[in-house]
Amino acid sequence: MSEVAATGISVLLVDDHPIVRQGYRRVLESQGDLHVVAEADNAADAYGAFKAHDPDVVVLDISMPGASGLEAIRNIRARSPRARILVFTMHNEAVLVKSAFGAGASGFVTKSSEPSAVVNAIRAVARGERAMSDDIAHILAEDSLSSGSVLDQLGEREIEILRQFAGGATTEEIATHLNLSVKTVQNYHYLIKTKTGARTDAQLVRLAATCGLTKI
Amino acid sequence: MSEVAATGISVLLVDDHPIVRQGYRRVLESQGDLHVVAEADNAADAYGAFKAHDPDVVVLDISMPGASGLEAIRNIRARSPRARILVFTMHNEAVLVKSAFGAGASGFVTKSSEPSAVVNAIRAVARGERAMSDDIAHILAEDSLSSGSVLDQLGEREIEILRQFAGGATTEEIATHLNLSVKTVQNYHYLIKTKTGARTDAQLVRLAATCGLTKI
């Protein structure tokens, strides 16, 4: 089955770019103990491939910040809790990293990492350990220093505006509700984004949701 | 306790504006059978007030589209399933109305309704019936005609773009992922909003979430 300790570590590659998969495959295969037993080019197929090949480690690229990558992780973990998933992506937002681990990932490595860091991470998660690249560690460390919850970075006004915004209110509506100028609300909006590190309004909304600021 | 059928209907008023509460109170009290036994000026205090006075009907103004009003409803209903809650607000989005009923509200009346419609709604929910003002009924009717799930209105591409957007991806990122021009994605974005009736990106995100398109 997957007790391939003697023969090495079997890997499922999930990435939407064939070229990238080729690169991965080459790097991994050159290690001797790592064997790419399957590939998938989208998150949706990931579980099928996983079930079919039962790899020791899934190396997954969530190219998009939010959804389907995380979904794939949850998908796999929900039905095969012993699955080890290493996320390998170019994104490095603390929120995303936490989400990934929260979804059940065992490791998180950025694309800017050394190949050696990647293969070590694969070996680590195969051993059941948690792994992450140095830059990710720094991001998380930085993040944990400055925040209990992300909300702690925000003032009252900011929180109120975030709540209303995430609740679906227009900038103008918020300005009216709070008796502020539209400009001020816009500035808060921007401030909140920079403070929380959200690059997108959508990320802001899910941030508010995960912090319990709004229910969905 | 709350078996006040002989003495009329006891009401808890929840609204953040004292003036508005005064107005409500005056209107309700003038009816003879309606008695305002308590008030709360925020969603958070609503449950405390409810528990303390056990009113027949809670009249609740969720001034903000999304969150804390719905939370209050769930809060009350979760611990006192026999509670009757009448939402009274200026918002009239179909999504919001459904959410309110989904959260456990018994009625939904807009601020533009006649006072008589409001008091009738209160009596109706007190009898255990469902109640809503005419405009709300129209909105919901309109909405139900055109939609099974909101997603049925959307094509594949639209759904995919909505998913990625709600997941936190930038317009440009989506364009890259799907190999489309930024312009096209922008147009889809706009189209999706008009089709779903979402006025705000945030509403779009929570729409995607409630439809199971994205997890949060």
Added chain:
DNA sequence: TGCAGCTCGGGCAAATTTCCCAAGCCGGAT
């Protein structure tokens, strides 16, 4: 007293959104 942080808003260039429109494609209806 003085610094630091929150709140509030102006300014302005750059980017995005909002609508409206056009064209190709395809499937179903006539």
Added chain:
DNA sequence: ATCCGGCTTGGGAAATTTGCCCGAGCTGCA
């Protein structure tokens, strides 16, 4: 066969919003 309608893809132009930078008033704290 043809036409209609809907999906997909994008251009164009006006209207808004964003991204940053700045200043001012206020409060609390050292």
